[in-house]
Amino acid sequence: MTNSRFFAPTFFALCCTFACDLSGTSVDIDVDSAGDTDAADDDGADDVAASESGDPDDHDPDCTTSGAADDGESGATTDPATDTPPELVITLPAEDATNDSGPQYDGFDDEMGLWYVDVMLAAEATDAEDGDLSMSIEWTTDQDGIQDAALGSGGEISVRLYSDDCFGTTHVITATVTDADGNSGEAMRVLNLWTLC
Numbered sequence: 001m002t003n004s005r006f007f008a009p010t011f012f013a014l015c016c017t018f019a020c021d022l023s024g025t026s027v028d029i030d031v032d033s034a035g036d037t038d039a040a041d042d043d044g045a046d047d048v049a050a051s052e053s054g055d056p057d058d059h060d061p062d063c064t065t066s067g068a069a070d071d072g073e074s075g076a077t078t079d080p081a082t083d084t085p086p087e088l089v090i091t092l093p094a095e096d097a098t099n100d101s102g103p104q105y106d107g108f109d110d111e112m113g114l115w116y117v118d119v120m121l122a123a124e125a126t127d128a129e130d131g132d133l134s135m136s137i138e139w140t141t142d143q144d145g146i147q148d149a150a151l152g153s154g155g156e157i158s159v160r161l162y163s164d165d166c167f168g169t170t171h172v173i174t175a176t177v178t179d180a181d182g183n184s185g186e187a188m189r190v191l192n193l194w195t196l197c
Contacts, residue, residue, distance in 0.1 A: 084128045085183035088137065090175055092122035092156070093189055098170070102192030105163065114146065114162040117193045122156040125177040125185065133177045142172040161193055168194030 097103065105115040125133040134155030141151055141161065146169070151159045163169035171193065176186040 083181055083183065086125050086127035086130070086133050086177050086179050086185040088123055088125040088175055088177050088185040088187045090121075090123045090173075090187045090189050092120050093191065096190040098190055098192050100192075100194060102168070102170075102194055105193060105195040109162070112162065114164055115166065115193070115195065116160050116162050117191075118158060118160050119191065120156070120158050121151070121173065121175070121189075123175045123187065124155065125175075127179045127183075129181070130179045133179060137175050137177045140174050140176070142174070143169065161191065163193045166195060166197035168192055 103117045103119065106117050108115050121139055123134065123137050125137055127133050136153070137155060138153050139151040139157060139159065140149045141147070142149070143162070146164055147162045151157070151173070161171050169192070171191045173189045173191060174186055175188075176184060178184045
């Protein structure tokens, strides 16, 4: 037959241990050799002595929980790193110039046998992770049959665009920038070079 005198305090101690694990509060219970719990007060009013304290020093080290996130080292939490492409805006020329709204020829290159226009190109590039990337902008033209496709690099450059037709040639100018993560941003501007022939 089960000894109820031993079972009751033992069961109570186990329950208090479980509650301790959930609440993070230390509970002290003394059980004598006869299976009785010792009184905590001198006047014998209580059978169980339980202590609760807001002081971390009063807590059982095995009975402490924390709501802080743990990163495996410092316990600090960090937001996931963002990885977005850079933003690029062409500021010069301010807009596309097609047909007769484009720049007229500045001259004729006798050595190359081509008309030309000197143009200022400018753009701004920013990246959420890398900051200002304007100096890394690469400029190209689609008229690689007339001249080199690569026009130069930087946030503001002066270029010479060529035409092999007196009535006009259209250049599609592309500005491209790439961040440290390999993400690219680009913008384009259309320029029609022409003159009255």
